[in-house]
Amino acid sequence: MSLAAIIFDIDGTLAETEELHRASFNLAFTDAGLPWHWDQQLYGRLLEVTGGKERLRHFIDSLPSNPLGAHPAAAIASLHAAKTTHYAGLVEHGALPLRPGFAALIEDARRAGIRLAIATTTSLPNVEALLRANFNERATTLFEVIAAGDSVTRKKPAPDIYLSVLAQMQLSACDCLAVEDSCNGLLSALAAGIATLVVRSNYTREQQFPGAALVVDDLEQARQRLDTGNLLTALQALHRRA
Numbered sequence: 001m002s003l004a005a006i007i008f009d010i011d012g013t014l015a016e017t018e019e020l021h022r023a024s025f026n027l028a029f030t031d032a033g034l035p036w037h038w039d040q041q042l043y044g045r046l047l048e049v050t051g052g053k054e055r056l057r058h059f060i061d062s063l064p065s066n067p068l069g070a071h072p073a074a075a076i077a078s079l080h081a082a083k084t085t086h087y088a089g090l091v092e093h094g095a096l097p098l099r100p101g102f103a104a105l106i107e108d109a110r111r112a113g114i115r116l117a118i119a120t121t122t123s124l125p126n127v128e129a130l131l132r133a134n135f136n137e138r139a140t141t142l143f144e145v146i147a148a149g150d151s152v153t154r155k156k157p158a159p160d161i162y163l164s165v166l167a168q169m170q171l172s173a174c175d176c177l178a179v180e181d182s183c184n185g186l187l188s189a190l191a192a193g194i195a196t197l198v199v200r201s202n203y204t205r206e207q208q209f210p211g212a213a214l215v216v217d218d219l220e221q222a223r224q225r226l227d228t229g230n231l232l233t234a235l236q237a238l239h240r241r242a
């Protein structure tokens, strides 16, 4: 069967976003007068927990004392909302380009009639800010389905977000290819039965990716490894092989 749809992860895949997420968390902590600062080393470990609110809860549970009180859920939600506001501002006012090759791949796929979707753990406003910053007014029309954040209960590595995309698009897993950057993302797509290209990102360079159709450091490497003229034919070849 030919490739019917490409399903993109966001953070670390479409763009190297996690440094802006980390900065946004730290700005929210400062706003709230909390003595926390997530440096790159700590954040790299915390990224093992997907979802910003879940990551906050995991961090707080690891502290010797919890300054947010016995029932921190409301305080976590408020902190995370502040963080999301900071993130949108940083994306809209800073330069957060897509990773090399992704814009061209998206355009080529569109022209070839291949359907596009997003399956991400990040919050929907974060996706919208990134797409607006890179595609302007076309941002809302490029992707047929955007499945994000709390639209599912169980986040990656659970398959729910990918299963949601397949259901909304009425596609079978075998018709699709997922593009991910992390082990959690790969596990999620594989659990949904979707062959997956892994493009390692700055925070996932050292991870293992068992079961990936191909693991590369950038899309150009994928084109070279599959020995095709352009990225789209490379992904179509990878899908046929998978």
Ligand code: XBP
Pocket: 009, 010, 011, 012, 018, 021, 049, 050, 051, 052, 053, 119, 120, 121, 122, 123, 126, 149, 156, 182, 185
């Ligand atoms: C990455 C995540 C997200 C982001 C932060 O999602 O796990 O939690 O790190 O965004 P993906 P939020 O790689 O699936 O795009 O704070 O909005 O969760």
Ligand code: MG
Pocket: 009, 010, 011, 012, 013, 180, 181, 182, 185
């Ligand atoms: Mg990711």
